[in-house]
Amino acid sequence: MGRKINTMEEFASVSGISRPTLSKFFNDAQSVKKSTRLKIEQAIEKYDYRPNFYAMNQNRRKTKNIGLVVPNLTDPFFAGIARKLEELIVLSGYNPLLLSSHGGPELEVANLDSLRSIKPAGVLLAPLGRASNVKKLKDFSQLVPTVLFDANVDGVGEAFFGSDNHQSIGLMVDYLARTGEPPKFFEMKDPINPNAYKRRAAYISAMEKLGLEPELLQVNGDGWNFEEIGFTSGRQIFQNSTHRRATILCSNDRLAIGLMSAAYESGLKVGHGAEFDLRIAGHDDHPFSRYTCPSLTTISQDYDAIGERSVSEMLKIIDGANGITERTEKLFEGRLVMRSSA
Amino acid sequence: MGRKINTMEEFASVSGISRPTLSKFFNDAQSVKKSTRLKIEQAIEKYDYRPNFYAMNQNRRKTKNIGLVVPNLTDPFFAGIARKLEELIVLSGYNPLLLSSHGGPELEVANLDSLRSIKPAGVLLAPLGRASNVKKLKDFSQLVPTVLFDANVDGVGEAFFGSDNHQSIGLMVDYLARTGEPPKFFEMKDPINPNAYKRRAAYISAMEKLGLEPELLQVNGDGWNFEEIGFTSGRQIFQNSTHRRATILCSNDRLAIGLMSAAYESGLKVGHGAEFDLRIAGHDDHPFSRYTCPSLTTISQDYDAIGERSVSEMLKIIDGANGITERTEKLFEGRLVMRSSA
C-alpha cells in the first residue's frame, strides 16, 4: 500500500497518469478517454486519494458547488424538498450546500453572503417571500446563477418553478362545494408567504366562479409558528358557535393542524358526513397530515416535478451557452388528496 | 469608493495595514490590537472586502468549519436541534456545515467522507446508532475531533452528550402508574436508535421497581417512518380489544403520533380521566406533540443544555492544549410535560 498520497503530484507518479490529465478528470470524469478513466478510478480506489478541496476550487473558473437555501428547515415540508433537491444535485455530479434562513430575512441575506464567498456554480433559492430583502436578492442573483422555487419574487433569478395555487385551490373549493357546505378560507391577515396571497385570490375567484359568497377568516399572528397561530385563533373562533357545521379551507396544512387541535379542544368533531360538526381542509400535503385526527384532506404539490425541473434548469444555466434568455416560469398542478377531515 | 478590491494584497495597500496582519485578523480578530482591529473593520465596511475562502483555507492548519451531521433532517426533532447547534457554532465564530444522513448508514459514511475533504476543525455527530458503520465512524473520529450527541456509540469521539433515558422513562412510568393503569411499552421490535434500547431497559426496571409487571408491545417495521409504523401496527393492536382501557407509553413521540391516529380510526378516545378508553404518552416533546388530538403527554429533552455542552466541549477540544483526556460523557435529565393524552 505504501505511504499516504497527499498531493495530485504524488498521485500522478504512483498512478502513471500525468497531473494535468488527473486535473481534467477530477473536473469532469467524462472528459478523458474511457481507458484512462478506468485506470484513474482504480488508482483512486487503491491509494484512497482525493484532491484537496480548497486548492482545487481556488483557481477553477466554476466550482462544483450548488447552494440550496430554504426559508425554514424546521418545517418538514421544506426539509422534504431540500432532501429531494440534494439528491438530484448529487446525482448530477455537484455537491449541495444546504442553508436555512430560519424564517429571518437577515439570515437569508447572510446565507447568500456566505454562499457568495464559496463561489457556487449556482444557487437554488426558496425565498422567504414578502419578508425578503428584495434588493439584496436581486443583487445576488446578478452575480451568481439563481433559480427560485416554491415562492416567486419578481425579477429575481433566471427561473422560477412552483405550484399552481390557482388550479389547486380551485380544485379544492370545487370539491368542497360539491360535497357539503361551501368553504370559508382560514388564513393569516398578513401572511409572510407570497403563496398565501395567491391562495387567497384563488379562493375568492373559485368561489365567485361557482356563484358563492367568499368568506375570509383572517386571523392575527406573525412568524412561522403556524400551528400555534391556527390553534390559538381557532379556539377563539370556535367559542363563537356560528362557525359550527362549517367547512374551513386553510391556507396551508400547518394552520390546519393547529385549527384541528383547537376544534378538538372545543369538542367539535371534524370530518365529512352527517355526524360531524366541521370539515377542515389544508394545502401542501405536509408529512404529518396523514396522521392527524382525523387525517387531513389536502392538496399535494408536485414536488418531484418542481425539484427535477429546478435542478435541470440550473444545470442548463451552468452549462449555459444560452446567453440572454427569457426568465422562465412554470407552475405545476397540485393533486387533491381526499382523506377524512373533509 | 474606487474599484473593487479582490485580494488581500490590494486590501492591504488601501487599508494601510500589512498583509500578514490582515491574515492574522481574519484568522482571529482578537489576535490584533484593538486600534488596528477597528481600522481593519472600518476598511472592510468601506471596501466590502472578504478574503477568498478557498485560498484562505488551503494552508490553514485549522479551518473555521465545524461539521454537523444529524441522522435525519426530515425529522423536526433533529431539525430543531440542528438549528440550535448552528446558532451556537456561528456565535463561536465558526461556520457550521449541516449534513443529514437521511437514515442511511452509507450516507452517514459519505457525509463524513465529504467532511474530511473540507478539513473541519471538528465535527458534531448524532450517529444513526445501530445502523452506523462503527468502524468507519471510529476511523473518522481518530482523524478529526468528534463530539457525539443524541446517540452514543462506544469508543467513537472524545465526548458524548445526551439524555438520561433511565431518569426520564422512570419519571414517566412513575407518573403514569400513580394516575391510572400502569403503562405498557410500545416500541419497534428491532429499533434502529440505540436510545430505544435504553428506554426499553429503563421501562422494565422502572416497572419492577414499582413491583409491577412490565409488558412490551413490540411491533414490526423498519426504517425511519415511525408514524406509519405506529399507525399500521396500532390498527392491528386496537382490533384486539384487550388493549382497551390501557395506558401505552411509546418509545418516542413519532410512534405515539401514529398510534394516536390509529386509536382515532378505531374509535377509541384517548385521554386521562374516566370517560376515556386509552392513555397514550410519548417521549421527546416533538414539535407537533403539542397539537395532536388530544395533545400528547411526553418528556422534553433538555436540548439547550445538550447543545451548549456539545459545542463548548468541541471548542475546548479544538483549542485543545488538553492532550490525552478521558472521553467525557454526560446525560441530561428530561422534564415531564403533562398534557391531555395521559
Add this chain to the structure above:
DNA sequence: CCTTTAGATTTACACGCGTAAATAAATTAT
C-alpha cells in the same frame, strides 16, 4: 528619560492545484 515588550511590517517562500502551450503518443479515418 530609557528600557522592555507587545505588536506591526518587510521579505520571502510554500501550498496544491488550474490552466495554457507545445509536443508526443495513441487512436481513427482514409
Add this chain to the structure above:
DNA sequence: ATAATTTATTTACGCGTGTAAATCTAAAGG
C-alpha cells in the same frame, strides 16, 4: 500503411492566501 485527429504529457506559470524570521515601531512601565 499513411494521414488526420483525438488524447495525453511535458513544462511552466499563476492563484490568493498562510506563515516564518528578522526587523522595526509604538505603547507601557519604571
